[in-house]
Amino acid sequence: MRSCDEDMVFPAGFAWGAATAAYQIEGGWDADGKGPSIWDTFCHAKGKVFQDHTGDVACDSYRLWDEDLKCIQQLGLTHYRLSLSWSRLLPDGTTRHVNQKGVDYYNRVIDDLLASNVCPMVTLYHFDLPQALQDRGGWQWPEITKVFDSYAQFCFQTFGDRVKLWLTINEPYVCAKLGHEDGLHAPGHGDLGVSVYLVGHNMLRAHARAWHSYDTLFRPTQGGQLSLALFTDWAEPWDPSNPLDVAASERYMTFSLDWFAWPIFVSGDYPPEMKARVEANSRTQGLPFSRLPQFSEDEPSIKGTADFFAVNYYTSRKVRPGPTPPKSLGFEGDQQAVGEMDPSWPVCGISWLAVYPEGLRKLLKYIKDTFGNPSIYITENGLSQVGAVELDDSQRCSFFHATWMEVSKAICEDGVDLKGYFVWSLMDNFEWSDGFGVRFGLFHVDFSHPERPRTLYRSGTDYAQLIAKFKGRSGTEH
Structure with missing residues (x-):
């Protein structure tokens, strides 16, 4: 009897990875000169996160990096995606004060990965803005793009001799919408239909500045690649x-993935329908201008500022038209599309995560057809557990195998230029507003134990076996 793995095919040099983020695993929130981030502030305010959990200690990776490295080695990963804590490196967010102990920590992490023949993929910003910059307006502050570029150049200069895969910003959609429209993420703002677009706009501008800086100042000697990680569901009518x-499902994609991908990969500007709808609704509300900002010709161009397409996918939605303004204001009124789960899709762990592996394949084909057949990395994909945790997580194993099969089909049958796949996450961690109540790890972490022991789930064993099978065929070239 053939195993389903025998029907999978992955290309030479395929990146087999797992991902983490600094605030979610490191702990040491005020250790060795680190400055506070907006997530420190958000969690310490109480009432914002499940059972008032915080990332003060989390997986304690700042102290226990050696244990993380053992997990990476045990899985046989070829790549590991991590993020840098901006406020650990630059406590006030600027290069006026560099925290050398933060630099030393990330130097050690990067050097240890390379010594283990693991290629680091490094994210500059994964939700944790230095509080000092938030106090100046955060991502709504006009100067934030220049400050981010300065931070990015500092990181390229400090680590770029060894890091060849960079991501500037993780999930600008989530940062903008959950942090500045819904108030569910730090900094917890709720300003319907205004801040969400300004934050997204400034993140695109910041990303573009950093890309041009890398392309001009660092790529000639460092030879790396740079993009940003975009989040989206897959949407079907x-x-x-x-x-x-059908039109509503197209709008759903326009206001999620295309919002950021279209300016970078297609036109240098926002999708035409998005521009038209926000402008029309803004006029209906009596505003003399569109709530969606315009790109200035005086700034670095947005188009072409990505060397590959990085996408984070978890779930899909069936979509129908939503209520029109004034019944629904803000972002949702502009989008006018309601996404719901198909009752036939199994729900994994948290209520929003309906498992639909076919959606990932369809999304990859959509990216290929819409954005010029770019090279793609799946930079996050995972399945969760809540409540009673099972180390023998057979349900998650089944979901992972189905997902890997769909990914292989996207490569072999649809001609998608997929370069790598990163599981979220290497280990259970602080899952933002869900705290430690949701577990995505390939390794279980005992948060009640001071040493935070890591134990491999069955799904982690399956992933290690998949990697071992195909890594031998694909090699480990970076």
Whole structure:
């Protein structure tokens, strides 16, 4: 009897990875000169996170990096995605004061990975803005793009001799919408239909500045690649024969993935329908201008500022038209598309995560067809457990195998230029507003134990076996 793995094919040099983020694993929130981030402030305010959990200690990776490295080696990863804590490196967010102990920590992490023949993929910003910069307006502050560029150049100069895969910003959609429209993430703002677009705009501008700086000042000697990690669901019409549902599903994608991918990979500007809808709704609300900002010709161009396409995918939605303004204001009123789960899709762990592996394959094909067949990395994909945790997580194993099969089909049958796949996450960690109540790890972490022991889940064993099978064929070239 053939195993399903025998039907999978992955290209030579395929990146087999797992991902983490600094605030979610490091702990040491005020250790060795680190400055506070907006997530420190958000969690310490109480009432914002499940059971008032914080990332003060988390997996204690700042102290226990050696244990993380053992996990990486045990899985046989070829790549490891991590993020840098901006406020650990630059406590006030600027290069006026460099925290050398933060630099030493990340130097050690990078050097240890390379010594283990693991290629680091480094994210500059994964939700944890220095509080000192938030106090000046955060991502709504006009100067934030220049400050981010200065931070990025500092990181390229400090670590770029060894880091060849960079991501500037993780999930600008989530930062903008959950942090500045819904108030569910730090900094916890709720300003319907205004801040969400300004934050997204400044993140695109900051990313573009950093890309141009890398391209001009560092790529000639360092030879790396740089992009940003975009989050999206896959959207399908509830009724494919209903033109209104079809149009709504297209809007859903326009206001999520295309919002950021279209300026970078297509036109240098926002999707035409997004521009038109926000402008029309803004005029209806009596505003003399669109709530969606415009790009200035005086700034570095947005188009072409990505060397590959990085996408984070977890779930899919069936979509129908949403209520129109004034019944629904803000971002959702502009988007006018409601995404819901198909009842036939199994729910994994948290309520929003319906498992639909076919959606990932369809999303990859959409990226290929819409954005010029770019090289793609799946920089996050995972499945969670909540409540009673099972080390023998057979359900998650089944979901992972189905996902890997769909990824292989995307490569072999759809011609997607997929370069790598990163599981979220290497280990259980602080899952933002869900705290430690949701577990995505390939390794279980005992948060009640002072040494935070890591124990491999069965799904982690399966992933290690998959990697071992294909790594031998694909090699480990970076």
